[in-house]
Amino acid sequence: MNDKMDFSKYNITESSFRFVQSDGKISDDKLSTKRTSFSQDAFRRFCKNKSSVVGAIVLGVLVLLSLLVPLFSPYAVDVVSAPEAFLEPKLFNAGTGFWDGTRRYEKKTNLDGSPSGVIYDRVNETPAGFYKNAVFDLTVDEQPTLINTASQYGSGGYIVLENQKIKNADGTPATVYLATNGAFALHSAGKYTVSVEMNSQQAVFDGKLGEYRVYLSDGTTQIVLKDWSTDYSSYVLDLSKALTDNGLTDLANAKLYFELKGDADQSTFVLIKKCVFDYVGDDEATDFTSCGFSDATQMILIAKDAAGNIPDGYWVSNGRKGIFASEVYYCSFTYDTYEVVYGEREVTYTASELRAFRNSGLCDYSDEDPKGTFKKLSDECPISEISTQSFNSRTGMLMDVTAMAPNYLKLGYKSMPKFLLGTDASGIDVFTRMFTGLQTSMILGVCTATFCFLFGLVWGSVSGYFGGTVDICMERFCDILGGVPWIVVMTLAILHLGNNFFTFFLALCMTGWMSTAARTRTQFYRFKGSEYVLASRTLGAGDMRLIFKHILPNSLGTIVTSSVLMIVSTIYSESTLAYLNLGLQGVQAFGVMLADNQQYIQSYPYLIVFPSVIMALLMISFNLFGNGLRDALNPILRGAEE
Helix, strand or coil, rough: CCCCCHHHHHCHHHHHHCCCCCCCCCCCCCCCCCCCCCCCCCHHHHHHHHHHHHHHHHHHHHHHHHHHHHCCCCCCCCCCCCCCCCCEEEEEEEECCCCECCCEEECCCCEEEEEECCEECCCCCCECCCCCEEEEEEECCCCCEECCCCCCCEEEEEEEECCCCECCCCCEEECCCEEEECEEEECCCEEEEEEEEEEEECCCEEEEEEEEEEEEEEECCEEEEEECCCCCCCEEEHHHHHHHHHCCCCEEEEEEEEEEEECCCCCEEEEEEEEEEEEEECCCCHHCCCCEEECCCHHCCCCCCCCCCCCCCCCCEEEEEECCEEEEHHHHHHHEEHHHCCCCCEEEEEEEHHHHHCCCCCCCCCCCHHHHHECCCCCCCCCCEEEEECCCEEEEEECEEEEEEEEEHHCCCCCCCCCCCCCCCCCHHHHHHHHHHHHHHHHHHHHHHHHHHHHHHHHHHHHHHCCCCHHHHHHHHHHHHHCCHHHHHHHHHHHHHHHHHHHHHHHHHHHHHHHHHHHHHHHHHCCCCCCCHHHHHCCCCCCCHHHHHHHHHHHHHHHEEEHHHHHHHHHHHHHHHHHHCCCCCCCCHHHHHHHHHHHHCCCHHHHHHHHHHHHHHHHHHHHHHHHHHHCCHHHHHHHCCC
């Protein structure tokens, strides 16, 4: 085969060829993209993760609130104000029905069918025990509810005289009595009567209706008015006739007795609705008429006075004296908790407080007669008019005055406050306390996580990179230290160093760094045998360059994620210790607040709900943020497009 090809048969000559780019240059296309640094690429990847961005925004808002709220809030977190305790969360004005600082009280029915709720005070025309001016949307039951307890807001019912199988000394069933405490005098010339109304209702208690009698006695003479009977109807007893029938013209120091027979097998009882004494004659018999009762509930409520004396209307008994079927009315209403504390009311001001108003130019008056000479000089003065005044009886000096005034002025506010998340048992604003506590807990978490990250990073890097004996010794040390429960470490630290911020920080750091060290060691073992690391070592790279240039950047994503989550883990640890009564003392911390409020979770759930929501948001946002950092700082994903 010839080395040269014969082109003669193709009629190709030198003139058949020409230069394609005789005037141009041959070169590669110029790159139009800009060089992207690792940090720029990481930020771009982080922004593409929408959930991580949302988590970062929420986390940023929480951090910002924890910094600004304690700084700018007008409410102190270290001042206890008992009148302001347990105020409901308020954003809108009362009556809007939502977040308005009100509390709704509804009549409820228990599992056993019995009612519960607030009883209506028919005398004062307000729910019993509640401030009338703060009540609105009031609804009162049309029909009464019967209860077997004596309520001061109840009426009617029946006195229950019960013989609970009481026995005599010889073992036979004994009798019990119900008698007037006050004694009275009777004479045959007058018209003395007693109207009795009873009831025959069965199965009131675990007993049966018993046999009873009614009699008069002055200690020596006994006049039977109604012999042993089972008549539970209404009847009238003529005491004057009873005196005549027994050959008596008068009876001094008499008392009326209801006597009930006992039963060896079960309790017996009688029901007495009323026992009304009446007199018709020329002489006075007030002591006589005051001994009876027309309202069984009110009679049961009669007690000893301040001197220990028992009024005439009181009835003594040596059996059980109870109440049955007392009538009460339940109600449903909305209660403005802020009006109770800050609304206009009769406020007492001491002489020194009143003098301070005068010295400040808010008012003017004379010390001899503040009520008659008082003049309001400024709208900032809480008093518009003095209603009463009191002076020291010995010195004649002014002691105090009372006046209708908005109570929020007396408490130091220029206008009625609004607590966004309500107040706790100490009257402290929950919103301010929550973010003040979060600030403390965040500082504790960041300091702990930073130390654990740096120390754990160094420890894990040395252990994982050098391996061998160095790794074994360092791992055994971690195993021994990790075997000690952290709660024990915390308790010992508190006992010896005191319960303070530094103690918590030190105790959490003693064992907290080991998780970071373990992750770092694992990552170093993963990457130190990679081809690019071996190639760099072959080219003469030293240990520091291999660690910080090749291994650590590839491991940083996972390590940073765990360190970020350590912040919220520290906050949870502090909260756990607070529940064990080992919380931070002397400072407002998140866990301490949760521990203080846990006992009110049923009655005032907002004290736990709002902090729990913030804690949940904190946890979720930290997780989302940490996951985003993990992916963003992963060198393997550099330049990857989703």
